[in-house]
Amino acid sequence: xxxxxxxxxxxxxxxxxxxxxxxxxxxxxxxxxxxxxxxxxxxxxxxxxxxxxxxxxxxxxxxxxxxxxxxxxxxxxxxxxxxxxxxxxxxxxxxxxxxxxxxxxxxxxxxxxxxxxxxxxxxxxxxxxxxxxxxxxxxxxxxxxxxxxxxxxxxxxxxxxxxxxxxxxxxxxxxxxxxxxxxxxxxxxxxxxxxxxxxxxxxxxxxxxxxxxxxxxxxxxxxxxxxxxxxxxxxxxxxxxxxxxxxxxxxxxxxxxxxxxxxxxxxxxxxxxxxxxxxxxxxxxxxxxxxxxxxxxxxxxxxxxxxxxxxxxxxxxxxxxxxxxxxxxxxxxxxxxxxxxxxxxxxxxxxxxxxxxxxxxxxxxxxxxxxxxxxxxxxxxxxxxxxxxxxxxxxxxxxxxxxxxxxxxxxxxxxxxxxxxxxxxxxxxxxxxxxxxxxxxxxxxxxxxxxxxxxxxxxxxxxxxxxxxxxxxxxxxxxxxxxxxxxxxxxxxxxxxxxxxxxxxxxxxxxxxxxxxxxxxxxxxxxxxxxxxxxxxxxxxxxxxxxxxxxxxxxxxxxxxxxxxxxxxxxxxxxxxxxxxxxxxxxxxxxxxx
Amino acid sequence: xxxxxxxxxxxxxxxxxxxxxxxxxxxxxxxxxxxxxxxxxxxxxxxxxxxxxxxxxxxxxxxxxxxxxxxxxxxxxxxxxxxxxxxxxxxxxxxxxxxxxxxxxxxxxxxxxxxxxxxxxxxxxxxxxxxxxxxxxxxxxxxxxxxxxxxxxxxxxxxxxxxxxxxxxxxxxxxxxxxxxxxxxxxxxxxxxxxxxxxxxxxxxxxxxxxxxxxxxxxxxxxxxxxxxxxxxxxxxxxxxxxxxxxxxxxxxxxxxxxxxxxx
Numbered sequence: 001x002x003x004x005x006x007x008x009x010x011x012x013x014x015x016x017x018x019x020x021x022x023x024x025x026x027x028x029x030x031x032x033x034x035x036x037x038x039x040x041x042x043x044x045x046x047x048x049x050x051x052x053x054x055x056x057x058x059x060x061x062x063x064x065x066x067x068x069x070x071x072x073x074x075x076x077x078x079x080x081x082x083x084x085x086x087x088x089x090x091x092x093x094x095x096x097x098x099x100x101x102x103x104x105x106x107x108x109x110x111x112x113x114x115x116x117x118x119x120x121x122x123x124x125x126x127x128x129x130x131x132x133x134x135x136x137x138x139x140x141x142x143x144x145x146x147x148x149x150x151x152x153x154x155x156x157x158x159x160x161x162x163x164x165x166x167x168x169x170x171x172x173x174x175x176x177x178x179x180x181x182x183x184x185x186x187x188x189x190x191x192x193x194x195x196x197x198x199x200x201x202x203x204x205x206x207x208x209x210x211x212x213x214x215x216x217x218x219x220x221x222x223x224x225x226x227x228x229x230x231x232x233x234x235x236x237x238x239x240x241x242x243x244x245x246x247x248x249x250x251x252x253x254x255x256x257x258x259x260x261x262x263x264x265x266x267x268x269x270x271x272x273x274x275x276x277x278x279x280x281x282x283x284x285x286x287x288x289x290x291x292x293x294x295x296x297x298x299x300x301x302x303x304x305x306x307x308x309x310x311x312x313x314x315x316x317x318x319x320x321x322x323x324x325x326x327x328x329x330x331x332x333x334x335x336x337x338x339x340x341x342x343x344x345x346x347x348x349x350x351x352x353x354x355x356x357x358x359x360x361x362x363x364x365x366x367x368x369x370x371x372x373x374x375x376x377x378x379x380x381x382x383x384x385x386x387x388x389x390x391x392x393x394x395x396x397x398x399x400x401x402x403x404x405x406x407x408x409x410x411x412x413x414x415x416x417x418x419x420x421x422x423x424x425x426x427x428x429x430x431x432x433x434x435x436x437x438x439x440x441x442x443x444x445x446x447x448x449x450x451x452x453x454x455x456x457x458x459x460x461x462x463x464x465x466x467x468x469x470x471x472x473x474x475x476x477x478x479x480x481x482x483x484x485x486x487x488x489x490x491x492x493x494x495x496x497x498x499x500x501x502x503x504x505x506x507x508x509x510x511x512x513x514x515x516x517x518x519x520x521x522x523x524x525x526x527x528x529x530x531x532x533x534x535x536x537x538x539x540x541x542x543x544x545x546x547x548x549x550x551x552x553x554x555x556x557x558x559x560x561x562x563x564x565x566x567x568x569x570x571x572x573x574x575x576x577x578x579x580x581x582x583x584x585x586x587x588x589x590x591x592x593x594x
Numbered sequence: 595x596x597x598x599x600x601x602x603x604x605x606x607x608x609x610x611x612x613x614x615x616x617x618x619x620x621x622x623x624x625x626x627x628x629x630x631x632x633x634x635x636x637x638x639x640x641x642x643x644x645x646x647x648x649x650x651x652x653x654x655x656x657x658x659x660x661x662x663x664x665x666x667x668x669x670x671x672x673x674x675x676x677x678x679x680x681x682x683x684x685x686x687x688x689x690x691x692x693x694x695x696x697x698x699x700x701x702x703x704x705x706x707x708x709x710x711x712x713x714x715x716x717x718x719x720x721x722x723x724x725x726x727x728x729x730x731x732x733x734x735x736x737x738x739x740x741x742x743x744x745x746x747x748x749x750x751x752x753x754x755x756x757x758x759x760x761x762x763x764x765x766x767x768x769x770x771x772x773x774x775x776x777x778x779x780x781x782x783x784x785x786x787x788x789x790x791x792x793x794x795x796x797x798x799x800x801x802x803x804x805x806x807x808x809x810x811x812x813x814x815x816x817x818x819x820x821x822x823x824x825x826x827x828x829x830x831x832x833x834x835x836x837x838x839x840x841x842x843x844x845x846x847x848x849x850x851x852x853x854x855x856x857x858x
Contacts, residue, residue, distance in 0.1 A: 003722050010725035010732075017735030024739035032747040067653065079736055083743035108679035110671055128671030128680070129664065132632055132689070136615050136682045137625035147625075151633055152664060158657035199664065206661035213654070224644045228662055231640065235665035238672065455782075456748040460808035462780040468757055476759060476776060550752035558753075577850030582757035582780070594826050594853040 005065045016076040019047030024083040030449035048076045053431045056175040057424045066175035074157035081192040092544030093195040095490035100127040101141045122289035125239025145194040152202040159205035177408035183435045184400035185442030200240035215268040237280040257364035303391040330445040341437020352406035372402025451549035464550040470496035484534035487547025515565025535567035601697040608693035612686040637662030639696035646703040649713040754781035758846035772814040779805035786836035794828040817852040826851035
C-alpha cells in the first residue's frame with residue numbers, strides 16, 4: 001500500500017472508529033432510556049458502512065487497500081456487536097456455550113452435560129478453543145470468547161475476500177462482494193455471537209479458498225493441500241453440525257460441477273474431500289454426537305410440515321417482521337427500508353446473474369455461486385411459513401456467499417449511468433438501504449439496542465430481577481437442579497453456575513406458565529429430580545433474547561404478567577418452601593421440609 | 595531443523611511464549627504472550643510443513659495460517675481430554691508440540707527439495723506519521739466505545755425491587771440451628787426495611803435496617819424452638835419497606851423449615 005492509499009485507509013479507519021463510537025453511544029442512550037438512541041445507532045452503522053463501500057467502488061484503490069478495507073468493515077461491525085452488551089453475554093446461545101466453557105474450566109474435560117441445549121457439549125470446537133485462552137491466560141470466558149470470535153470474524157472476511165478475488169479475478173469485485181456479504185441478515189448479530197457457527201463458518205470459507213487454490217496448483221504438488229484441508233474439515237465437523245452438513249453439500253456440488261466441465265473425476269476434483277467430510281460427520285454422529293438426530297430432526301420436520309401447510313393454505317402465512325418471542329412491532333419506516341433492501345438485492349441479482357453467466361459460465365465456482373444466490377431467494381420464501389422461519393434464516397447466511405459474489409460480479413459501477421460521477425454515490429446509497437435493511441431483517445427491532453441489565457442508582461449499581469436471581473444463586477443459592485423459564489435459566493447457568501432445566505423437553509415451559517398445579521407437573525419434577533422451581537410472572541421471561549433486563553415503566557412488553565397462580569400454586573405443594581422472593585421472581589424448594 | 599533459521603526461530607519463539615504465558619500471572623500479559631502461538635504460529639508451521647517447494651504467498655499465507663491455528667485450537671482439546679485434561683500445562687505443551695512437530699516435518703521435507711524457495715517475508719505496512727496518528731485516533735475511538743459500553747448508566751424508568759431470601763445456617767454451638775435471612779436492595783434509592791421472622795411454636799423477631807441501592811445484608815436468627823431431627827422448625831419471614839409500615843400485605847415473603855443440623 002503506497003503512502004497516499006495508506007493515508008486514505010487511515011482516514012477510513014478513523015471514520016469507522018467514529019461509527020463504532022456512535023453505535024456505542026446509541027446503546028448507552030438506550031440503556032438510559034433516551035429517545036435519541038436509535039438515531040445514533042443507525043447513524044453509526046451508516047458511518048461505518050458507507051465510506052468503506054464508496055472507497056471499495058473506487059477504481060483507484062489498491063488491492064491490499066481493498067483487503068484492508070474489507071477487514072476494517074468486518075472488525076468495525078463486530079465491535080458494534082461487542083458494544084451492544086459488554087461486559088457480558090446476553091444472547092441465548094452465548095449463555096449456553098459459555099456454560100460449556102465454564103464446565104471445562106471447572107472440570108478440565110470436555111463433554112459435560114448441558115441441561116438447556118444437550119447437543120452443544122458434543123460439538124466442543126468453540127468451547128475447547130476458548131478454554132485454551134481461559135486456562136492458560138486466566139481471561140474470563142466472556143473476554144476469551146469475544147477475542148476468539150473476533151479472530152474468527154477476521155478470518156471469515158479475509159478468506160471470503162481472497163476466495164472472491166481468485167474466482168472473480170478482481171480485487172475490486174472481491175472487496176465489493178465482501179461488503180455485500182456483510183449486509184446479510186445474520187452478519188451483525190447472529191453470526192457474531194459466541195456460538196459454534198461463528199467459528200465453523202470462517203473455517204468453511206477458508207476450506208473453499210484452499211479448494212480453489214488447489215485447483216490452480218500443478219498436479220504434481222496438489223497433494224500439499226491435503227493436510228491443511230483435512231485439519232480444517234475435521235475442525236468444522238467437531239465444531240458445528242449444520243456447517244459440516246453444508247460443507248458436504250458444497251463439496252458434492254463442486255465435485256459434480258467439476259466433473260460436468262472436465263468429464264473426469266481425477267484431481268483437482270474434490271470428491272475425496274466430500275467423501276472424507278461425509279465419513280467424519282457420520283463417525284462423529286455415531287461415536288460422539290448421536291443426540292444431534294433428535295435435536296435437528298424436530299425443527300427440520302416442523303419446517304417442512306409448516307411449509308407444506310402454508311403452501312396448501314392449511315395454515316396462515318407468517319407475517320413478515322414477526323418475531324417468535326415477545327418483541328415489539330417493527331416501525332413501518334424500518335419495514336419499508338428492509339423491503340427496499342431486499343428489492344435492491346433482487347435488482348442487483350438480476351444484473352449479476354446475467355453478468356456472471358456471460359463471464360464465467362464455463363467455470364464451476366461461479367456457477368455454484370449462481371445456484372446459491374438463487375437458493376437465497378428461495379430461502380426467503382421459508383420466512384413466510386411459521387415453523388420454517390428459522391431454517392430459512394439460517395440457510396440464508398450460507399447462500400449469501402453466492403449472492404454477494406453474483407451481485408458484485410455485475411460490476412454495476414461499469415454500467416451506463418446518467419452521470420458517471422453519480423454512479424458510485426447511487427450505488428453507495430443503495431448499499432446503505434441493503435445494509436440497514438439487512439440489520440433490520442436479521443434481528444428483532446427492539447433488540448437492536450442494548451437494554452438495562454444493570455442500572456446506576458445513587459452512585460451504586462443495581463441488577464435486573466433475573467440477574468439478581470442469578471447473583472443470589474451463585475452466592476447463596478442451594479446446589480441442585482433448578483427448573484426455570486428460558487431467560488432465568490440462561491442467567492442461572494451463567495453467571496449463576498447452577499444446573500437448570502428449561503423449555504419443552506421435559507415440559508418445564510408449560511408447567512411454569514400454567515396457573516394451576518396438575519399431577520403431571522409434580523410427576524415431571526420428581527422424575528427429572530428438579531427440586532428447585534423458579535417462578536417468574538413476567539411473560540417475557542420465556543424470551544431468551546429479551547427476558548434478562550429491567551422492567552421499564554411505560555413499556556408494555558414488561559406489563560404483560562402471567563396469572564399469579566403460576567407462582568402461588570407451588571405453595572400448595574406439601575413440604576414446599578419459598579426460599580427466594582424478589583417480587584416478580586420466586587424460588588420454591590419442593591424438598592423444603594427435611 | 596538447526597539448518598533452517600526460520601524454523602528454529604519459530605520453534606524457539608513458540609516454546610518461550612507458551613511457557614511465559616503459563617508462568618506470567620497477569621491475565622492480559624499472559625494473553626498477549628499466548629496470542630501469537632495460539633492464533634498464528636501453529637497454523638503457519640503447518641503451512642510451512644505442507645508447502646515446501648513453493649511456499650504460499652502473503653497475504654494468503656496469513657489468512658490460511660490464522661484459520662489453521664483456529665482449527666488446531668478446536669481439535670487439540672480432543673487428545674488433551676484423554677491425556678491429562680485441558681489444563682494450562684497440557685494446553686501449552688500441546689500447542690508447542692504442534693509447532694515443533696510441524697517445524698520438524700518442514701525441516702525434513704526441505705531436505706528432499708533442494709530447489710525449495712525460502713518463504714517470502716511479508717511486506718509490513720510503514721504508515722506515515724499522519725496515517726499513524728489517524729490510526730491511533732481510530733483505536734482511541736474504538737477503546738472509548740468499549741469503555742462506554744461497559745459504563746452503567748442511570749435510568750429512572752427502570753423498576754427497582756428488593757429481594758428477600760432464607761436459608762438454614764449452622765449455629766455456634768453443637769446442634770444449634772439458625773435461620774439466615776438475606777435482603778438485597780435493588781431499589782433505585784436508599785431504603786429502610788422492617789423484617790419480621792415468625793417461628794411457628796416460638797417467638798417473633800423484628801429487625802429494622804437500611805440499605806443503599808445495590809447493597810445487601812444477611813443476619814442469622816436462632817430457631818425457636820430448636821428443631822429436632824424429626825421436627826424441623828418452620829419460619830415465615832416478611833419484609834416491609836418503611837413507608838409501608840401500615841400496609842397489611844408485606845412487600846416480600848419467604849418461608850421454610852430449619853432442620854436440626856446444618857453444615858455451612
